[in-house]
Amino acid sequence: xxxxxxxxxxxxxxxxxxxxxxxxxxxxxxxxxxxxxxxxxxxxxxxxxxxxxxxxxxxxxxxxxxxxxxxxxxxxxxxxxxxxxxxxxxxxxxxxxxxxxxxxxxxxxxxxxxxxxxxxxxxxxxxxxxxxxxxxxxxxxxxxxxxxxxxxxxxxxxxxxxxxxxxxxxxxxxxxxxxxxxxxxxxxxxxxxxxxxxxxxxxxxxxxxxxxxxxxxxxxxxxxxxxxxxxxxxxxxxxxxxxxxxxxxxxxxxxxxxxxxxxx
Numbered sequence: 001x002x003x004x005x006x007x008x009x010x011x012x013x014x015x016x017x018x019x020x021x022x023x024x025x026x027x028x029x030x031x032x033x034x035x036x037x038x039x040x041x042x043x044x045x046x047x048x049x050x051x052x053x054x055x056x057x058x059x060x061x062x063x064x065x066x067x068x069x070x071x072x073x074x075x076x077x078x079x080x081x082x083x084x085x086x087x088x089x090x091x092x093x094x095x096x097x098x099x100x101x102x103x104x105x106x107x108x109x110x111x112x113x114x115x116x117x118x119x120x121x122x123x124x125x126x127x128x129x130x131x132x133x134x135x136x137x138x139x140x141x142x143x144x145x146x147x148x149x150x151x152x153x154x155x156x157x158x159x160x161x162x163x164x165x166x167x168x169x170x171x172x173x174x175x176x177x178x179x180x181x182x183x184x185x186x187x188x189x190x191x192x193x194x195x196x197x198x199x200x201x202x203x204x205x206x207x208x209x210x211x212x213x214x215x216x217x218x219x220x221x222x223x224x225x226x227x228x229x230x231x232x233x234x235x236x237x238x239x240x241x242x243x244x245x246x247x248x249x250x251x252x253x254x255x256x257x258x259x260x261x262x263x264x
Contacts, residue, residue: 003028004197005027005061006025006026006060006062007023009022009024010049010056010058011057012042012045012057019221020042020049020222021222023222025226031214032190032197032211036202036216036217036241037218037219037241038203040220043201047082049068050166050199056069063080063164064076064080080163081158081159081164083153083166085169087109092110096139096141098137102159104156123159124155130189131185136148136152147174147178147181150178158189161196162196163197164196164197165197165199167199167201168201171202171204183209191210205233205238205248206255213228213229214227214228215228215229215232219240225241233255235248
């Protein structure tokens, strides 16, 4: 395989509005990308395209060596793991956590009459242990806390051993304890040599886990900057992206952003 993702001058137009504007971007197998931008920047649209949910209006989008528009997306999608609030809303609230995770093997939400191998249940168990939710296996999804649901979604996203992992604001809605715990766990996952190429979307630098290697800044559907994370998360580029004077810092592998105070 060459690049995991290759976008060339990709634009997406819906209802006369340009949601993505001539985006060119390459993701390699070892890359761990964070995508940052203000509301309306096009982050969700970008992830929808990377998950083969929508197609470009123009340009070329290659996902896992398959060109969107020339591939059966139902064969491509199982190779991509994704978590998002929209996907979580579709999970049956009465489904057990164990079934939510293992049913990803058939790319279904909610277990029906599928036949699973012992290896399927073993992998689901291993992932639940890694995400520290093995004790929740018999609980129903609707009874979980928000932090527990996030972990279940990540375990499910990893169930098929995906070649591309997409995490859409995984720490959104969590309290401080839940956020920090989840960020630590995601950092452990993306730092593993077996981890797939990863794209994490967030509004907040504080939610970037250790181990992320690259950053893409989006504004008004266009790329402001993309490259190694230390070269992109700068005062100048972040200030331009958010149209606010910002001071960017890093401490212990974690990033921070603060509005620049008047007078220095």
